[in-house]
Amino acid sequence: MSINENLAQVRRRIAEAAERAGRSADEITLIAVTKTRAAKEINEAISLGVTDIGENKPQEIRDKFADVSPVRWHMIGHLQTNKIKYIIDRVCMIHSVDSIHLMDEIDKQAGKHNIVMDILIQVNISGEETKQGCAPEELPRLLEHAGELNNIRVRGLMTIAPKADSGVTNSLHFDNIRRLFVDISQKKYDNVTMECLSMGMSGDYETAIECGATMVRVGTAIFGERDYSKSAQ
Numbered sequence: 001m002s003i004n005e006n007l008a009q010v011r012r013r014i015a016e017a018a019e020r021a022g023r024s025a026d027e028i029t030l031i032a033v034t035k036t037r038a039a040k041e042i043n044e045a046i047s048l049g050v051t052d053i054g055e056n057k058p059q060e061i062r063d064k065f066a067d068v069s070p071v072r073w074h075m076i077g078h079l080q081t082n083k084i085k086y087i088i089d090r091v092c093m094i095h096s097v098d099s100i101h102l103m104d105e106i107d108k109q110a111g112k113h114n115i116v117m118d119i120l121i122q123v124n125i126s127g128e129e130t131k132q133g134c135a136p137e138e139l140p141r142l143l144e145h146a147g148e149l150n151n152i153r154v155r156g157l158m159t160i161a162p163k164a165d166s167g168v169t170n171s172l173h174f175d176n177i178r179r180l181f182v183d184i185s186q187k188k189y190d191n192v193t194m195e196c197l198s199m200g201m202s203g204d205y206e207t208a209i210e211c212g213a214t215m216v217r218v219g220t221a222i223f224g225e226r227d228y229s230k231s232a233q
């Protein structure tokens, strides 16, 4: 299957899932996840109308940035504070913020560039031990802290559902984060709006859309299986 055919299929499935949920497909941003992919493949996807791409390693963003056509870059993977400087002026959004320390450091780096960085708080909704993300109980503390910062703004939540879980339990996780998303949007936190709910990957993006995702992060279903031996460190 070509990138062209795969993209067409993903877009059709997004539209169908949106329709099942009584939503408009326009509400859903497809983020094509381009980790391990060469600039050439990424540019092909962009020429086919992809507007948003996601990477999980700062180094890969740095390495590919000059060779990729204009597009919105999203940082979706775990971010160490000493790597923020490589991406701060290149990405439009950081999805993987799960601590006050990281929030503070992003704010500081964004301030140096005179920008306001959009961030999502990554929530570990399944309680799985290995996953990144803050516990749901920690959310209020992080959201309150955002009110003290000038160079970030919180735009929503992000989660990664456990790979091993079935579609049924993933929809439970997605429903749970959707509930948090709605609860938070009804409370008034300074500098926090709940507009973006980033959830769903190749295996579960349709379920995520039925549960309210506004951003889906899809790699394999567009580009095929990844070969990690070729990826940047």
Ligand SMILES: *Cc1c(COP(=O)(O)O)cnc(C)c1O
Residues within 6 Å of the ligand: 033, 035, 056, 076, 077, 160, 200, 201, 202, 203, 217, 218, 219, 220, 221
């Ligand atoms: C790799 C990755 C994805 C995409 O995964 P696929 O299963 O290839 O669609 C989505 N989100 C994050 C955070 C990722 O690291």
